[in-house]
Amino acid sequence: MISIKTIAEKCNVSVATVSKALNGHNDIGDETRVRIKKAADELGYLPNAAARALKTNRTYSIGVLFEEEAGCGLTHEYFSGVLNGLKLEVEKNGYDILFISSNFENKKISYYEHCKYRNLDGIAIVCADYKNKQVHELMEGTIPVVTIDYVHYNCTAVCSNNIQGIEDLLRYIYSKGHRKIAYIHGQSNSYVTKERLASFYRTMDSLGIEVPDTYIETADYIETTKTAVCTKKLLELPDPPTCIIYPDDTALLGGMNVIKQLGLQIPKDISIAGYDGSKMSQLLYPTIATIKQDAQRIGTEAARRLICNIEKPKLALVERVIIEGMLLTGQSIANLEPNQ
Known part of the structure; x- marks a missing residue:
């Protein structure tokens, strides 16, 4: 793994200067900052996750609750589309996805306890039993939550129309x-x-x-x-x-x-x-x-709203976002006389 020391050697600057350039400090010149960031990109530098978490107080991890009753799991076409849109948008913004459950190391814990243990930054509830007390504990907790096709007073919801x-x-x-x-x-x-x-x-x-x-x-x-x-x-x-x-x-x-x-x-x-x-x-x-x-767009919008609430909590609003569908007329409807 490429370290900031390697970048410093390539750019002939100190480790401290590289750290400042990568962390957006203003006490170095623009030319030096651009040169260091270009070198970091060329070398494939990735910041240490633990160090980034200490600096930002975030783990860059988002939990996904997906408890689908019918047992189709990820083969369900609608939900797989939602999850794909969610995944692509989350990863584009530098976050990872973790599926959450109430089972952990052969122990039963609540969804909320699991999220707290993992120190998740946010939660997307894609499919769940909304009568379950554990699900309500999630929605009413302190971790930002977005729901799909379900409206709750404490969470932003993204719904198909x-x-x-x-x-x-x-x-x-x-x-x-x-x-x-x-x-x-x-x-x-x-x-x-x-x-x-x-x-x-x-x-x-x-x-x-x-x-x-x-x-x-x-x-x-x-x-x-x-x-x-x-x-x-x-x-x-x-x-x-x-x-x-x-x-x-x-x-x-x-x-x-x-x-x-x-x-x-x-x-x-x-x-x-x-x-x-x-x-x-x-x-x-x-x-x-x-x-x-539009399942993919539903997932994308859910990820965008959740990440915004994580990164800009002072701007966070509980919203209901409506995604329009589209009529496909097909061939399965016959033309009838109105009195038939």
Whole structure:
């Protein structure tokens, strides 16, 4: 590893002068400072992490809480996009990422204790059970926290525009002539679900459409088995819907399988729509009408806000940052006469 002594020898200056140049002191000339920094870059000099921590009172480490219920982990397309955006922005700013848990050296500790032990500068909660007391302890603690798709009074939140997303999707379906629209939504205790479901009812009301209770079903996100059951139930109603909206593009696959098993065709016999805008949804036939979430930008914005709160605490504000999605119309919505 290159030391400041090596840089001093190359530039024919003292170690103290190199230290001052690299640490932004003003009592050396600009020409000398530029020459030393250029030499440091050419030699591949990296400051000692321990020394930097002592000087700045920061470890340049950010904790990530990612507890995803469905068990897909990092293979989940939406969350992998968020994490990738977060990772790239964090590393660009000289920070490292550490995944946090409640297990440490065969002992059970709280998330907050883990973060304190690691002396983390900030925390990004990407996915978690927000009913968990440990998660609330994190959000209410002294370490800067940013949340994804969850709003808390003490934390900056970066959220996809779920309200507008559902409205855009519904208005598109409505424009194709559909009036009997069912919604299989995600788990009811999810903040995302609450926003999407409220937007569904509000948009349908603004369109002058009354939604029968039988048109609303619940299935966990990316859960194909339950969406298959819900789809069959909806299609067997005396007055079935002409279009079904699913919790997400993965859960939608369970519905597609049942539709095919019943000998029905999409969109000729039943129209369907998803959410997330996954790559898979656009490779299926027919391609799926869905809302593409900008997962990478959500992660990037979360990292930017968190780092700003770490480095400029006096400027820190609790904000809610909304990231817009995009409607992908696909081929899965049939054109109907409005009275169908």
